[in-house]
Every structure is written in C-alpha cells, then in structure tokens.
Amino acid sequence: MxxxxxxxxxxxxxxxxxxxxxxxxxxxxxPSSAQEEVTLVRLKPDPNAVSLTAQMEGKLQVRQGCVYLITKKHKLPVLAIWPSTYRLLSPRGKPTGVLDTSTGWSLEFSVNGIFGGGETKIKPTDMLDAPIPTACGGTMAFVEFSP
Missing domain, CATH: 1.20.5 (Single alpha-helices involved in coiled-coils or other helix-helix interfaces)
Incomplete structure (x- = not known):
C-alpha cells in the first residue's frame, strides 16, 4: 500500500x-430554553414619596421570576419593591440588572451594592403599579439605590 x-x-x-x-x-x-420572564415589582408613582434611610448591603438576584435582594448580613432573599422610576436593565432584550431612570444609576444582578430601604410587614397591594406574581413572595422590602 x-x-x-x-x-x-x-x-x-x-x-x-x-x-x-x-x-x-x-x-x-x-432546544434553546425559553427566556425566563422577569418582573420588577414597583410602586405607583407618588409625588409625596419619601426615601427610606435604612441601609442594606447585598446583591440582586432573580428568583421565581422576580428581583430579590440577598442581604449580606442575613443572606436571605427579600422581595424588592422599587420606586416607580426603576426599570429592568435589559441590553439586547435580556434582563441583566436594575436601572433608576431618574438618576441613570444601575446595578447588574449578582453584583454587591448599597441600598436604602426598609422591610414591610404588610403586602402593599394598593401601592403597586401591578400585582406581585403569585410565584413571588416571602419577606418584602422597599428598596432603592443608595449614593
């Protein structure tokens, strides 16, 4: 050969x-998995709203289709309720974090940040711009970026 x-x-x-x-x-x-729908729980616009001053440190994470804050101190997921000016940060149509449209500040999921806010013991349904998805629940807190 x-x-x-x-x-x-x-x-x-x-x-x-x-x-x-x-x-x-x-x-x-x-097959490519369907993109998970992510809901940002937000308050209705309120010109009389005041910022909460308690500071929390932690990371944002999507769980059950909602944005949660995992606090550094307690390491427990807290359903984040955002002011009306906050939106999902979605370059290329995929949610990657949260954006405050009034300041331009943003934070990507899984990145450590400092937040103002405070826990709420009641479900503020009458204050929300849309109902909280049924899959999302647990401890809730009003959350906003802290300078």
Whole structure:
C-alpha cells in the first residue's frame, strides 16, 4: 500500500468522523430554553414619596421570576419593591440588572451594592403599579439605590 493511499484513507476517516460528530451534536443538542420572564415589582408613582434611610448591603438576584435582594448580613432573599422610576436593565432584550431612570444609576444582578430601604410587614397591594406574581413572595422590602 502506498503512503499516498494511507493519507487518503486517514483523511477520509477524519472527514467522516468530523461529519458524524457535527451531525450528532446537532441532532442531540437541547432546544434553546425559553427566556425566563422577569418582573420588577414597583410602586405607583407618588409625588409625596419619601426615601427610606435604612441601609442594606447585598446583591440582586432573580428568583421565581422576580428581583430579590440577598442581604449580606442575613443572606436571605427579600422581595424588592422599587420606586416607580426603576426599570429592568435589559441590553439586547435580556434582563441583566436594575436601572433608576431618574438618576441613570444601575446595578447588574449578582453584583454587591448599597441600598436604602426598609422591610414591610404588610403586602402593599394598593401601592403597586401591578400585582406581585403569585410565584413571588416571602419577606418584602422597599428598596432603592443608595449614593
């Protein structure tokens, strides 16, 4: 057998192996998962609203489709209730954090930040711009970025 035919057979085998590995990975690739819908629980606009001064440190995290604050001190998820000027930060259509449209301040999920706010013992349904999704609950706190 000539060295030319050995290289030809080796090249053919490598080409077939590459073809089968590409088609197999395409055939068994999982379908792209649907993007999770994220809700930012916000207060209705209120010109008489005052900022809460208690300071909390922690990270924002999406859980059950809502934005929670995981405080550094207690490490427990707190459902964040934001002022009306806050929006999801969504470059390219995917939520990556929270933006205050009145100041331009933003914070991405899983990044440590300082927040003003305070826990609420009652569900402030009449103060919200939309109902809290049923999957979201637990301890709630009014939250805003702190300078």
């Amino acid at each position: 000539s060295s030319h035919s050995i290289f030809l057979k080796a090249g053919l085998c490598a080409g077939l192996l590459l073809y089968f590995s590409l088609t197999a990975s395409a055939a068994f690739a999982s």
